[in-house]
Amino acid sequence: MTLATDVLAGNRRALSRALTLIENGLDGRDEILAELYPRTGRAHLIGVTGAPGTGKSSLVNQLALAFRQQGRTVGIIAVDPTSPFSGGAILGDRIRMRDLSGDSGVFIRSMATRGSLGGLARATADALKAFDAAGFEIILIETVGAGQAEVDIARHAHTVIVVEAPGLGDDVQAIKAGILEIADILVVNKSDDPRAPNTVKALRAMLDLGSQRSAQAMVNHHGRVLEAIQPVIDGNSQSGWNVPIQLTTATDGTGVAELVAMLETHRSYLVESGELARRVQAQMAYELDSLLRDALLERLLASVDSSAMASVVEQIAARRLVPHAAARMLVSGLTEA
Amino acid sequence: MTERKIRALVAKPGLDGHDRGAKVIARALRDAGMEVIYTGLRQTPEMIAEAALQEDVDVIGLSILSGAHMALVPRIMELLKQNDMGDALVLVGGIVPDDDVPRLQAMGVGGIFGPGASTVDIVKLIREKVKLA
Numbered sequence: 001m002t003l004a005t006d007v008l009a010g011n012r013r014a015l016s017r018a019l020t021l022i023e024n025g026l027d028g029r030d031e032i033l034a035e036l037y038p039r040t041g042r043a044h045l046i047g048v049t050g051a052p053g054t055g056k057s058s059l060v061n062q063l064a065l066a067f068r069q070q071g072r073t074v075g076i077i078a079v080d081p082t083s084p085f086s087g088g089a090i091l092g093d094r095i096r097m098r099d100l101s102g103d104s105g106v107f108i109r110s111m112a113t114r115g116s117l118g119g120l121a122r123a124t125a126d127a128l129k130a131f132d133a134a135g136f137e138i139i140l141i142e143t144v145g146a147g148q149a150e151v152d153i154a155r156h157a158h159t160v161i162v163v164e165a166p167g168l169g170d171d172v173q174a175i176k177a178g179i180l181e182i183a184d185i186l187v188v189n190k191s192d193d194p195r196a197p198n199t200v201k202a203l204r205a206m207l208d209l210g211s212q213r214s215a216q217a218m219v220n221h222h223g224r225v226l227e228a229i230q231p232v233i234d235g236n237s238q239s240g241w242n243v244p245i246q247l248t249t250a251t252d253g254t255g256v257a258e259l260v261a262m263l264e265t266h267r268s269y270l271v272e273s274g275e276l277a278r279r280v281q282a283q284m285a286y287e288l289d290s291l292l293r294d295a296l297l298e299r300l301l302a303s304v305d306s307s308a309m310a311s312v313v314e315q316i317a318a319r320r321l322v323p324h325a326a327a328r329m330l331v332s333g334l335t336e337a
Numbered sequence: 338m339t340e341r342k343i344r345a346l347v348a349k350p351g352l353d354g355h356d357r358g359a360k361v362i363a364r365a366l367r368d369a370g371m372e373v374i375y376t377g378l379r380q381t382p383e384m385i386a387e388a389a390l391q392e393d394v395d396v397i398g399l400s401i402l403s404g405a406h407m408a409l410v411p412r413i414m415e416l417l418k419q420n421d422m423g424d425a426l427v428l429v430g431g432i433v434p435d436d437d438v439p440r441l442q443a444m445g446v447g448g449i450f451g452p453g454a455s456t457v458d459i460v461k462l463i464r465e466k467v468k469l470a
Contacts, residue, residue, distance in 0.1 A: 016393040024341045088367035095377035101384040
């Protein structure tokens, strides 16, 4: 029995070991991924992102409970930030997931970002494959507390939930580029807060700015002068899906059943419209692209001796060489080699 | 790219609500470059053993101030073995009477730290005892 066959057989300890191997890029990682990969592609990958303190972990806890009630198995990857100073990390997402303890249909793994800036860890994509191959039907990926630019989750998940909480910013925050653009479903958590309806209004207004219907309404109201405004932002550019907004209170489960239903609807939409295949293909192209970058960089760094590199840096610092030209020079050396 | 970090679980089994010590340790291990999974208060031995398995940790730090260590620790050690996690280094922090120290050690506890223990010593012990693959 190899580690991979144990993972495929549903052995939890084997999955845990495989995740360590994958996360650390240890010897044997490529072999195990090769064995697991043909068995992936079955799970529904759901990303949960949003600013720190909006309730992502608590919501993941509630979602997992709801999916378990339907009898479906749930894998959870919870990402927290690595300290840029010590390299250490406190991974505290499990604190909010204690309700899931003792259920063998749930497996939670915490990951530190280890310097990765997009809201996930570098190894998250491969960790997902291990969960998927191990047979988990739903995989919830919780990003680090994300601000405006951590959108990596859209490159890995089928469905992205962006969690907002009342009182975090005005309507201009809502139309800025970034995290709201990747939402398939918007959640306003802490719905017991009296400001929650205002947050919903601001988000709805933001979504309407991008819709065809509102553009037509604008023309009807102001005449054709304003027609030029189209096309405006259209966060989730796929047609046929209108981003819904769901109010939840993750501490008591309010709104969670509705959210689960929305996730189902989105999944069906993805499958029926062909968007799933398109999305997955784009994600794979992106993954390949970044692996190629890593591999090429590694090869370049291995082929250039460090003293040559230092001398190039010196020339750049002395303003004798433009950084772009230096990079081209080093790369052309690589292709000749 | 190959980067192996020490992963630690800091847990508070039992019913006492004093988690300052556990948080101090979690913070100290983070500052020493470790990845610390912090599970919060009132964990059962089952919850701790399960979290240790899922997270594949190298070290488990148990903070017990209630005096219940002789009830909790044996159960946790047994569950860890059942989970094939017997290799993990287990440390106990809190109020442990001198007489209990050898008994805990006999169960396989790798270090026992009482009031006034230095976080530097704890980090040092972990680095000595944890052999990364």
